Amino acid sequence: MSKVSKQPKGFQCKQFFVAHDQCAMKISTDSLILGSFVDTTNASSMLDVGTGSGILALMMAQKSAPDAAITAIDIDSGAIAQARHNAANSSWPEKVRVEQSPLQEMDHQQQYDLIVSNPPYFADAVSPTRAYASMSESRGLARTEQTLSIDDFFAQTAVLSHAGSRLYCMYPIAREAVVFNSALQSGWHVKQSLSVRHNASSAPYLGVYCFVRVPETVAVETLTIRAGENQYTAEYKQLCADFYLNF
Known part of the structure; x- marks a missing residue:
């Protein structure tokens, strides 16, 4: 009798499966919020910085026009292999190209309509709390700013943008002032700000942002993930309805 092969660990969305067993960073609620928040309207060229398993790239592929790239x-290297596998096994293998490259070495002649990133955003693994001091080297590179500081992130994405580009990213809400100042120094202006909190009685822990090159009126919102009896809120279900199987 032949053995039945096990499906690798990952996350099943409505239109695709994302394996993440070979990645330092696993698929999280935060990434799903960011990908659901992104508006791909009029975006034909997109860049996913620090793709990991490729979850955000595949969310963009699902949401974007058929001819988008x-x-x-x-x-x-582990993330690259996993992202390539996930893209190849999706419904949009022709839309997603996976490259092993730091943001700083991308071709500056290329300008993208939309850039999205769940960037490394902890300043130091050896912080006073030492919350990330014991993590693996690969997870440390994915989670901390050893290879991509906030200033570098905004400066490098600015080089790869044009006047009509949009940049989507997220950072801990405690670093919002630093993030906004750094973005402005590189010519990025906040257009949308979404403060995310676990429930109605908790303070926001995460900021999800859309930046643009030309100043616009800023839309400020709050998203609560859970309601009574630990159920997902209607607003969270509405935001993520295109991806969660049970929504």
């Missing part, structure tokens, strides 16, 4: 980059 998504470039997904990462510096980790």
Whole structure:
């Protein structure tokens, strides 16, 4: 009797499966919020910075026009292999190209309509709390700013943008002032700000942002993930309805 092969660990969305067993960073609620928040309207060229498993690239592929092209980059060879596998086994293998490259070495002649990233955003693994001091080297590179600081992130994405480009990213809400100042120094202006909190009684822990090159009126919103009895809120279900199987 032949053995039945096990499906690798990952996350099943409505239209695709994402394996993440070979990645330092696993698929999280935060990434699903960011990908659901992104508006791909009029975006034909997109860049996913630090793609990991490729979850954001595939969310963009699902949401974007049939002729859109998504470039997904990462510096980790395991993540690159996993993202390529996930893209090849999706419904949009022709839309997603996965490259092993740091953001700083991308071709500056290329300008993207939309850039999305769940960037490394902890300043130091050896912080006073030492919350990330014991993590693996690959996870440390994915989670901390050893290879991509906030200033570098905004400066490098600015080089790869044009006047009509949009940049989507997220950072801990505690670093919002630093993030906004750094973005402005590189010519990025916040257009949308979404403060995310676990429930109605908790303070926001995450900021999800859309930046543009030309100043616009800023839309400020709050998203609560869970309601009573730990159920997902209606607003969270509405935001992520295109991807969660049970929504």
